Amino acid sequence: MDQLHPGARWIFRADMYKGTLGFIAAIIIGGISVALDEGFSVDVLRWMGFVIAGVAVVALLVGEVYSRLAHSYFSYTLSQDSVVIRRGIIWQTETMIPIQRVQNVEVERGLLAQLFGFSTVYIYTAAGQEEASSGWWGAKWQEKEGRLPAIDQQTAQNIQTLLLKKSKRAKGGL
Amino acid sequence: MQQLHPSARWVFRTSVYQWLIPMLAIIAIVAFVALVIVVFPSEGQTEVSQEDAALSRTMMILAGFAALATIIGGLLSSEVYARMAYERYLYDLTKEGLIIERGIVWKKHVTIPYDRIQNVDIERGILARLLNFSSVSIHTAGYSGGGPEGYLPALDVATADQMRGALLRRIQRR
Structure with missing residues (x-):
C-alpha cells in the first residue's frame, strides 16, 4: 500500500x-x-x-x-502480477490492472507537477477509458482508471520502467 | 451457475427508484402551479375567482393521487422487478471465460474470454457499504461506451476479492 x-x-x-x-x-x-x-x-x-x-x-x-x-483515501499497490489502485471517498473503487495487460505507461509533468516536484503516471490497458457512470444524483467525481495523480519523480520513472519490463516479460515474446 | 449476493436486490430496486424522481418532480410542479393559482388573483382582480379556486383544488387532488399512485406503483414494481432480476442474474467462471446470464424478458448471455479481460474494478458505494457487498466491473478490450461489459452488481466482499484473484490467475495462465 x-x-x-x-x-x-x-x-x-x-x-x-x-x-x-x-x-x-x-x-x-x-x-x-x-x-x-x-x-x-x-x-x-x-x-x-x-x-x-x-x-x-x-x-x-x-x-x-x-x-x-x-x-488519504487514495492508495496503490504494485505487486508481482498486478497494479491495484484504490480511490474514492464515498464511492470507493479498487481497480486491478494485470501487468500482462499493460499497454503503455505515460509519465506526465504539468505545471502543478513541476511546481511541487511530482509526476503523474497513466497506466493504459486496451480497455477504453470511458468511465461515464453516474450515481443517483448526477455525475460523481470520476478518476481515470489507471491514473496515479502524483508520484515522486524518481518513483514514477521506476514504476514506468518496471511495468514496461514486466509486461513485456509477462507477454513472453522475443 | 452462481447467484449474486442477496443485497443485489437493493441495487435493482434503486434502479427503479431513479425513474420515480423525475415523475415526482413533474407532479410537484403541477401542485406548485395550483398553489400559485390560488394564492395570486388574476390580473385586475382583487380576489381569486370561484372558478380558479375550483381548478386549483382539482389540480391539487389529481396531483395528490398521482403522487400516491407513483409511489405505490413504484414500490410494487421495484419489488417485483428486483426479485425477478435477482433470480435471473447468474454468473460462473468456466473454462472458456466468465459467463453472465441475465435478463427477465430480453435475456442476455455473455461469455467473456479470459484473454479479453483488461482490468477489473471493485466498487463500493454507500449502498454497498451499508449492506456489505461489492460491485465488480470487468472491462474488456475493444468495447465502447455504455458501461463495462461484465458487470456483477453485488457480490459478497470476500467473494469479490476471490473472484478478482481467480481472474488474475486465469489471465496469467495464457
Missing part, C-alpha cells in the same frame, strides 16, 4: 477550483449586466464582490477538506 506524493492534494484542489471558475464567471456576467441595467449601480457591483468572495471562501474550504480526504 503506497500513498501518493503530498502534492497530489494540489491536483485534487485544482479539480475543485476548476468547477468554481465557471460559477464565478457566471456571477460576474450576471452582476455586470444587472449593474448596467440599473444605470451602473455601484451597490450591485459591491454585492457581486461579496458574493464572489463568499463563493471563493466556500470553494477554498471545500477544496481543502476534499483534497485532504481524496489524498
Whole structure:
C-alpha cells in the first residue's frame, strides 16, 4: 500500500477550483449586466464582490477538506502480477490492472507537477477509458482508471520502467 | 451457475427508484402551479375567482393521487422487478471465460474470454457499504461506451476479492 506524493492534494484542489471558475464567471456576467441595467449601480457591483468572495471562501474550504480526504483515501499497490489502485471517498473503487495487460505507461509533468516536484503516471490497458457512470444524483467525481495523480519523480520513472519490463516479460515474446 | 449476493436486490430496486424522481418532480410542479393559482388573483382582480379556486383544488387532488399512485406503483414494481432480476442474474467462471446470464424478458448471455479481460474494478458505494457487498466491473478490450461489459452488481466482499484473484490467475495462465 503506497500513498501518493503530498502534492497530489494540489491536483485534487485544482479539480475543485476548476468547477468554481465557471460559477464565478457566471456571477460576474450576471452582476455586470444587472449593474448596467440599473444605470451602473455601484451597490450591485459591491454585492457581486461579496458574493464572489463568499463563493471563493466556500470553494477554498471545500477544496481543502476534499483534497485532504481524496489524498488519504487514495492508495496503490504494485505487486508481482498486478497494479491495484484504490480511490474514492464515498464511492470507493479498487481497480486491478494485470501487468500482462499493460499497454503503455505515460509519465506526465504539468505545471502543478513541476511546481511541487511530482509526476503523474497513466497506466493504459486496451480497455477504453470511458468511465461515464453516474450515481443517483448526477455525475460523481470520476478518476481515470489507471491514473496515479502524483508520484515522486524518481518513483514514477521506476514504476514506468518496471511495468514496461514486466509486461513485456509477462507477454513472453522475443 | 452462481447467484449474486442477496443485497443485489437493493441495487435493482434503486434502479427503479431513479425513474420515480423525475415523475415526482413533474407532479410537484403541477401542485406548485395550483398553489400559485390560488394564492395570486388574476390580473385586475382583487380576489381569486370561484372558478380558479375550483381548478386549483382539482389540480391539487389529481396531483395528490398521482403522487400516491407513483409511489405505490413504484414500490410494487421495484419489488417485483428486483426479485425477478435477482433470480435471473447468474454468473460462473468456466473454462472458456466468465459467463453472465441475465435478463427477465430480453435475456442476455455473455461469455467473456479470459484473454479479453483488461482490468477489473471493485466498487463500493454507500449502498454497498451499508449492506456489505461489492460491485465488480470487468472491462474488456475493444468495447465502447455504455458501461463495462461484465458487470456483477453485488457480490459478497470476500467473494469479490476471490473472484478478482481467480481472474488474475486465469489471465496469467495464457
